[in-house]
Amino acid sequence: MRVTGRRYIIIIFVIGALALSACGAEISRSQNANMVDSVTLTNKGSDTIVNLALAWAEAYHVTYPNISVSVTGGGSGTGIAAMINGTVDIANASRKMKEKEVANAKENGFVPVEYVIARDGIAVIVNPQNPINRLTLQQLSDIFSGKITNWVDVGGENRPIVCLSREVNSGTHVYFLESVVRMGNKNDETFFSPSTLLLPSSEGITSEISHNPNAIGYDGLGYVTDAVKTVAVSPSDDGLYIIPTIKTVIDNTYPISRSLYMYLPEEATGYTKDYIDWIYSEEAQSIVEELGFVPVN
Amino acid sequence: MIRLSRHHTERIAFSVIGLAAVATAVPIIVIVGSIFFSGAEAVSWQFLLEMPRDGMRSGGIWPAIIGTVYLVVGTGLISIPLGIASAIYLSEYATDSYWTRMIRLAIVNLAGIPSVVYGLFGLGLFVLFLDLGSSIVAACLTLSIMTIPVIISTAEEALRSVPQSFRVVSVGMGATRWQTIRRVVLPQALPGILTGVILGLNRAAGETAPILFTGAAFFLPKLPNSIFDQTMALPYHLFVISTQVPEMPITIQYGTATVLITFVLTMNILAASVRSWQRRKREW
Numbered sequence: 001m002r003v004t005g006r007r008y009i010i011i012i013f014v015i016g017a018l019a020l021s022a023c024g025a026e027i028s029r030s031q032n033a034n035m036v037d038s039v040t041l042t043n044k045g046s047d048t049i050v051n052l053a054l055a056w057a058e059a060y061h062v063t064y065p066n067i068s069v070s071v072t073g074g075g076s077g078t079g080i081a082a083m084i085n086g087t088v089d090i091a092n093a094s095r096k097m098k099e100k101e102v103a104n105a106k107e108n109g110f111v112p113v114e115y116v117i118a119r120d121g122i123a124v125i126v127n128p129q130n131p132i133n134r135l136t137l138q139q140l141s142d143i144f145s146g147k148i149t150n151w152v153d154v155g156g157e158n159r160p161i162v163c164l165s166r167e168v169n170s171g172t173h174v175y176f177l178e179s180v181v182r183m184g185n186k187n188d189e190t191f192f193s194p195s196t197l198l199l200p201s202s203e204g205i206t207s208e209i210s211h212n213p214n215a216i217g218y219d220g221l222g223y224v225t226d227a228v229k230t231v232a233v234s235p236s237d238d239g240l241y242i243i244p245t246i247k248t249v250i251d252n253t254y255p256i257s258r259s260l261y262m263y264l265p266e267e268a269t270g271y272t273k274d275y276i277d278w279i280y281s282e283e284a285q286s287i288v289e290e291l292g293f294v295p296v297n
Numbered sequence: 298m299i300r301l302s303r304h305h306t307e308r309i310a311f312s313v314i315g316l317a318a319v320a321t322a323v324p325i326i327v328i329v330g331s332i333f334f335s336g337a338e339a340v341s342w343q344f345l346l347e348m349p350r351d352g353m354r355s356g357g358i359w360p361a362i363i364g365t366v367y368l369v370v371g372t373g374l375i376s377i378p379l380g381i382a383s384a385i386y387l388s389e390y391a392t393d394s395y396w397t398r399m400i401r402l403a404i405v406n407l408a409g410i411p412s413v414v415y416g417l418f419g420l421g422l423f424v425l426f427l428d429l430g431s432s433i434v435a436a437c438l439t440l441s442i443m444t445i446p447v448i449i450s451t452a453e454e455a456l457r458s459v460p461q462s463f464r465v466v467s468v469g470m471g472a473t474r475w476q477t478i479r480r481v482v483l484p485q486a487l488p489g490i491l492t493g494v495i496l497g498l499n500r501a502a503g504e505t506a507p508i509l510f511t512g513a514a515f516f517l518p519k520l521p522n523s524i525f526d527q528t529m530a531l532p533y534h535l536f537v538i539s540t541q542v543p544e545m546p547i548t549i550q551y552g553t554a555t556v557l558i559t560f561v562l563t564m565n566i567l568a569a570s571v572r573s574w575q576r577r578k579r580e581w
Contacts, residue, residue: 038522040527042431044431047541050515051543054352054516055352057516057517057518058350058351058518060518061518068518068519070516070526071514071515071517072513072514072515072527073515073541074509085425087424087431088431201540201541202541202543203540203543204540206543222543223543225544
């Protein structure tokens with residue numbers, strides 16, 4: 001009795017395994033049949049771009065149901081490294097590739113190709129309760145490097161300043177460090193002050209600032225909501241303060257703006273080329289504007 | 298100085314211990330309760346079975362659910378046979394030598410490694426070196442490495458708890474060692490082994506770090522159609538919608554958390570009932 005019972009289990013198991021593998025074979029066969037039509041492009045990198053990339057992938061899939069773009073975040077550095085290692089088709093980056101990264105790519109046998117797919121203004125944001133409305137670049141540099149630690153020194157209330165920043169893997173972090181904290185000076189070794197809180201996402205910075213009246217931080221324009229206040233920034237001390245908007249980013253009057261990039265391991269061909277071409281279409285660039293970024297054309 | 302009688306001392310000790318027990322239970326009840334309370338309204342058939350829309354801010358979480366199921370099934374296919382076989386070897390065949398002690402030590406240590414280390418290891422070995430790419434198969438292999446130590450240690454424990462006299466009698470009646478293991482020891486240990494398997498796979502279902510670099514996608518416009526595709530998964534989906542998507546409705550975040558917790562709780566309850574069934578059915 002026992003033996004037959006056990007046999008049944010074994011038989012059922014074997015049948016199950018066979019059925020499973022048959023399913024598997026069926027799936028891979030149907031996939032082969034559809035090979036010409038069904039394509040997945042992988043797209044990874046900047047957390048600034050991830051929501052834009054998601055919106056593009058969604059819209060593209062609606063128009064071309066046979067092509068799907070899988071999107072992953074992780075930071076510009078992560079995406080570029082994955083592209084160099086050949087694990088993704090397209091890297092998203094909110095900064096230019098570093099010389100060392102280009103050299104690594106060449107070691108792996110290819111020269112990466114750069115596409116500017118949108119522009120972005122980096123807004124400096126504070127809590128709406130904070131009376132500060134404007135700051136100069138020099139003041140921002142002093143605040144984030146820790147030389148100014150109280151709002152009173154920049155014309156505010158007597159409260160300590162809490163600086164928030166993205167973590168080092170973020171292209172936004174690198175950009176802000178180079179063009180604001182170091183004010184574009186390549187030989188400057190200044191760093192964010194050690195008391196700066198490094199947050200893992202732009203969304204996290206917005207949310208923390210909306211709750212903390214002492215906090216100051218920076219985010220791509222697309223991440224600024226009504227729960228925080230955007231500060232006008234002046235590039236020099238001449239009294240001309242500029243609020244980041246699509247217009248001031250396009251005409252380059254707002255001092256903290258940058259390009260957003262996609263990097264491919266080689267000149268785009270086939271499905272990747274179609275996708276990149278579509279990104280420059282009116283439809284795709286209108287999504288850029290909807291999400292609070294600045295279109296390239 | 299007041300001297301408490303030993304009865305008073307006992308009463309105080311019991312209250313303190315009792316309070317400690319309550320204090321550990323309260324956070325769990327509060328967390329689960331508040332998530333269910335806020336998430337229940339978001340959960341509907343549409344929420345469970347639809348693709349996400351509008352930058353994941355509306356629609357459902359179907360690809361994340363199905364992704365987690367794929368990962369758990371794949372991890373089970375790899376880790377259950379390997380884990381149980383190793384446990385049988387360690388408990389029934391291996392002699393107590395230097396090497397088996399080293400293997401046991403390695404297993405215990407593997408179980409204590411932080412999950413992000415598994416993720417990076419999987420990235421190095423499966424994704425890059427074996428060139429599987431960021432894919433379901435690489436994620437399942439990584440999760441398996443994390444799950445196997447759990448399965449081995451619980452399965453070995455279950456096998457060891459079968460009384461030695463069962464084996465002696467079986468062998469004494471002329472059965473071979475393999476017959477004894479298959480017909481006597483394994484059936485008795487099965488419920489204990491199942492508990493370990495469920496707990497191990499449960500951990501695989503809830504982890505984010507091991508799949509972060511090896512197969513999880515932020516967003517996919519369709520379901521994966523091969524094991525070499527990336528996939529969405531519930532824990533990672535919950536992580537990204539609560540940290541990286543601006544203006545994400547809070548109901549969808551709570552709804553996703555509710556689904557994930559229900560998934561994990563169901564598996565836990567399953568493990569608990571298997572364990573109590575085992576106690577009732579035990580033949581010794």
